[in-house]
Amino acid sequence: MIPQLPSSAPFNEAQRWWLNGYLAALLATEDSSEREVAAASAPKQRVLVLYASQSGNSESLAEQFGEAMRGKGFEAPVLGMEDFEAEALQQENYILIVSSTWGEGDPPDNAVDFWEALSAEDFPKLEELHYGVLGLGDSNYLDFCGMGKKFDQRLADLGATRLVPRGDCDTDYEETANAWFESALTALGATQESEKEAGSEQTDGITYSKKHPFPAKLLTNRTLNAADSPRDTRHFEFSLAGSGLSYEVGDVLGIYPKNDPELVDEIVALLGFEPDAPCGESTFKQVLIHDFDIRTVPATLLQKWPTPVEGSFHEVIDLLKAAPVTFESPEAFVSLLRKLGPRLYSISSSPKAHPDEVHLTVAKVTYDFDDRPxxxxCSTYLSDRVNGDGTVRVFLQTAKHFKLPEDPNIPVIMIGPGTGIAPFRAFLEERSVTKAPGKNWLFFGNPHESTDWLYREEVQEWEREGILSQLSTAWSRDQATKVYVQDRMREAGEEFWKWLEEGAAIYVCGDAKRMAKDVDAALRDIIESHGKVSAEEAEVYVSKLKKDKRYQRDVY
Ligand SMILES: Cc1cc2nc3c(=O)[nH]c(=O)nc-3n(C[C@H](O)[C@H](O)[C@H](O)COP(=O)(O)OP(=O)(O)OC[C@H]3O[C@@H](n4cnc5c(N)ncnc54)[C@H](O)[C@@H]3O)c2cc1C
Ligand SMILES: Cc1cc2nc3c(=O)[nH]c(=O)nc-3n(C[C@H](O)[C@H](O)[C@H](O)COP(=O)(O)O)c2cc1C
Structure with missing residues (x-):
């Protein structure tokens, strides 16, 4: 008979389950090779990993956790919340949730329906469920890790048992995430031996990933606006030759930027240190250029500032000027700053059209605030400060939630004003190279047709070739009344509805604050007025679109 752990043994239910299975397999045979086979065939404990993710961070962590757990003998499927009905939680015993927060404390698009269902008043109790929640967020937002907190609380309210305290990750999330996962594994009866990064690729023994970014040569840096436009949107091309990295259209490129040395000099001078004063293993100036966020003023910085300060400050330099202080050492100052994190950019090239290259479309961010430029x-680093060997440290992030339909016959509607055009240049290149028969419709907008039509020649060429079946442009400031892409959608409502009924997939990219909300409202209006349904029915229609992956957004 195979022994079982006594009920008095100091293990929780999950640990007992895993250990009993493991012991059973181990003791089943004397022969070590047979033992291995038996261990592999022991019943596996199922731990479902669910993610709520917009730009892919939670998704990659969830994949990474799932892979690590499978390596430890768990059955660990990884699913986006759009692919899992909340009610099915009643059939699960163990889940790990990784969720980011968007908008102002809102769920990412792929989790809207799941969260709505889970928060329904009459949602059944989940007393058999054991869970852990890891939240991803940014402490500059008021509702820091809001969705992680909401999932954690809601599951507790439904009677589920928390396996591990909630983890709240800031922008620099790897360390907290790994520590949380280790605790989750311990609670599940296993331990983590080695961490493996998701999305990493290997060439000649070198693995490039977010942790080990690839030095990509900047090949092209050109302005897409006309010289007399006040805007400066750049087209960048980087070489991925020799990196072993590959991507699909819809994916995102991460860039590690460097700070402006002029701003660094000013900060160093205000603090009264020498630029080459030692700081850790480098000099103060180098550390400030490469390692720390010298613009953002996080709340914790104000709380820890050596002299009392009131009010808000746009940048660290404003705080230093308003409340000058003397620090003991450069280290004492940098210990109050946040790490300089990478910036994400929607890739604007198809690897099939540009092998070994990756392209970006970036708006250069410059503005005056309190009479100071x-x-x-990152956008000014890429535009003006890539020097030395001309390389930029990059990594790839997959975006499963933003992918062209697998069936090339499906019509595609792309709504991307401003830099939102980026992934659609990639989509159109891909549909052109692969000769996808499906129709394509692009909505693009910017202030003026004469100066701000990004990729005009390419777009017009796609129109001539018939790759673009429809093109709708909204030049907001070319007439007395402002016109935006959502207005063009409503004007073409009948045709838009026809495409929807033919099974078209809709993609939205660009500004999250206003554009994406206005486009969403226009989409609902079109469904209501041309589908002749109520607002509630339109809501159901939109939910179905999302579930069928026919309404995908890459908004920021
Ligand atoms: C998934 C994803 C995809 C993205 N794709 C693209 C893309 O394709 N192209 C693109 O250009 N960007 C894209 N972004 C945005 C990009 O990641 C950066 O946020 C952007 O380039 C700004 O970074 P920065 O380092 O230049 O500016 P930062 O140093 O981060 O400064 C930006 C901050 O400056 C402040 N600010 C800016 N303008 C003003 C103003 N007028 N008044 C007051 N304060 C102001 C705001 O606080 C703003 O958050 C994407 C973001 C995500 C998450
Ligand atoms: C438009 C926008 C809104 C955001 N809103 C919040 C927020 O309200 N609270 C928070 O903690 N983080 C917020 N974040 C930060 C994200 O949660 C964070 O970047 C996270 O790592 C993204 O993970 P994901 O790629 O899995 O979506 C926001 C980010 C963006 C770009």
Missing amino acids: RKGV
């Missing part, structure tokens, strides 16, 4: 870190 300000510069966005």
Whole structure:
């Protein structure tokens, strides 16, 4: 008979389950090779990993956790919340949730329906369920890790048992995420031996990933606006030759930027240190250029500032000027700053059209605030400060939630004003190279036709070739009344509805604050007025579109 752990043994239910299965397999035979086979065939404990993710961070972590758990003998499927009905939680015993937060404390698109169902008043109790929640967020937002907190609380309210305390990750999330996962594994009766990064690729023994970014040569840097436009949107091309990295259209490129040395000099001078004063293993100036966020003023910085300060400050330099302080050492100052994190950009090339290259479409962020010119870190770095060997540290992030339909016959509607055009240039290149027979409709907008029509020649060429079946442009400031892409959608409502009924997939990319919301409202209006249904029925129609992956967004 195969022994079982006594009920008094100091293990929780999950640990007992896993250990009993493992012991059974181990003791089933004396022969070590047979033992291995038996262990492999022992019943596997199922732990479902669910993710709520918009730009792919939670998704990659969930995949990474799933892979690590499968390596430890668990059955660990990984699913986006759009692919899992909340009611099915009643059939699960163990789940791990990885969720980011978007908007102002809102769920990512792929989790809207799941969250709505889970928060329904009459949702059944989940007393058999054991769970752990890891939240991803950004402490600059008021509702930090809001969705992680909501999932954690809701599951507790439904009677589920928390396996591990909730993890709240800031932008620099790897360390907290790994520590949380280790605790989750311990609670599940296993331990983590080695961490493996998701999405990493290997060539000649070198693995490039977010942790080990590839130095990609910047090949092209050109402005897409006309010289007399106040806007400066750049087209960048990087070489991926020799990296072993590959991507699909819809994916995202991460860039590690460097701070502006002029701003660094100013900060160093205000603090009264020498630029080459030692700081850790480098100099103060180098550390400030490469390692720390010298613009954002996180709440914790104000709380820890050596002299009392009131009010809000746009950048660290404003705080230093308003409340000058003397620090003991450069280290004491940098210990109050956040790490300089990578920026994400929607890839604007198809690898089939540009092998070994990756392209981006980036708006250069420059503006005046309190009579001082300000510069966005990464967009100005890419535009003006890539020097030395001309390489930029990059990594790839897959975006499963933003993919062209597998069936090339499906019509595609793409709504991408401003830099939102980026992934659609990639989509159109891909549909052109692969000779996909499905129709394509692009909605693009910007202030002026004469100066701000990004990729005009390419778009017009696609129109001539018939790759673009329809093109709708909205030049917001070319007439007295402002016109936006959502207005063009409503004007073409009848045709839009026809495409929807033919099974078209809709993609939206660009500004999350206003554009994506206005486009969403226009889509519902079209369904209501041309589908002749009520607002509630339109809501159901949109939910179905999302579930069928026919309404996907890459908004920021
Ligand atoms: C999934 C994803 C895809 C993206 N794709 C693209 C893309 O294809 N193209 C693209 O250009 N960007 C894209 N972005 C945005 C990009 O990641 C950066 O946020 C952007 O380039 C700004 O970074 P920065 O380092 O230059 O500016 P930062 O140094 O991060 O500064 C930006 C901050 O400056 C402040 N700010 C900016 N303008 C003003 C103003 N007028 N007044 C007051 N404050 C202001 C705001 O606080 C803003 O958050 C994407 C983001 C995500 C999450
Ligand atoms: C438009 C936008 C809104 C966001 N809103 C919040 C928020 O309200 N609270 C928060 O903690 N983080 C917020 N974040 C930060 C994201 O949650 C964070 O970047 C996270 O790592 C994204 O993970 P994902 O790629 O899995 O979606 C926001 C980010 C963006 C770009």
